[in-house]
Amino acid sequence: MTTATSSGTATVALQGDREIVITREFNAPKHLVYRALTEPELVKRWWNAKRGTVTRCEIDLRVGGTWRYLMTTPDGGQVGFHGEFREIVPDERLVQTEIFEMPGLTDDDAALNSCSLSEDSGRTTMTVLVHHVRPEHRDAQLASGMEAGMQDAYDLLEEVAISLA
Numbered sequence: 355m356t357t358a359t360s361s362g363t364a365t366v367a368l369q370g371d372r373e374i375v376i377t378r379e380f381n382a383p384k385h386l387v388y389r390a391l392t393e394p395e396l397v398k399r400w401w402n403a404k405r406g407t408v409t410r411c412e413i414d415l416r417v418g419g420t421w422r423y424l425m426t427t428p429d430g431g432q433v434g435f436h437g438e439f440r441e442i443v444p445d446e447r448l449v450q451t452e453i454f455e456m457p458g459l460t461d462d463d464a465a466l467n468s469c470s471l472s473e474d475s476g477r478t479t480m481t482v483l484v485h486h487v488r489p490e491h492r493d494a495q496l497a498s499g500m501e502a503g504m505q506d507a508y509d510l511l512e513e514v515a516i517s518l519a
Contacts, residue, residue, distance in 0.1 A: 364376055364378035364504060364508050365378070366504075371492070372488065373486070375482070376504065377480070379477055380479075380508075380511070381477055382477070382519065383476050386515040388471060389518060394413050396518075399514045400510035406433065408425050410424035411423050414439075415439065415442065417442055419439045423435050435455060436452075437452040448467075462487070463491060465484050465485060465495075466484075466485045467482055
């Protein structure tokens with residue numbers, strides 16, 4: 355297996371007025387991508403997207419378990435997300451809620467993220483369906499610059515998964 359990454363290759367598509375579909379291929383088998391998505395010490399290595407330092411990464415990987423990621427940006431700001439696992443199929447599927455920790459949002463505003471992994475010849479395709487409660491939440495996510503950060507984070511995720519081989 356080569357160590358080349360697939361920089362900037364995630365695609366973002368809209369589905370209806372409340373959903374985003376993200377697709378990204380990784381040059382690593384799905385069991386390693388899954389580890390990079392679910393093990394706190396590995397998530398800390400990619401989730402920051404080179405935009406700060408992950409200061410908290412808590413993952414209780416079980417249905418009903420919670421997760422929380424917190425990052426400190428170079429200017430001292432805090433960026434936090436948290437949620438709850440709804441479905442877990444090791445190496446294949448993760449369904450979890452996700453809420454951006456900001457004033458005015460509650461857990462009732464959480465998006466539902468369904469992540470599926472499939473593998474072909476040692477390469478993994480990850481498809482994430484993000485379902486928002488309200489169209490304006492989807493639009494706010496898209497307007498936030500999330501795509502640029504996601505591209506960088508997924509490049510790092512791929513590097514982490516490759517490093518586990």
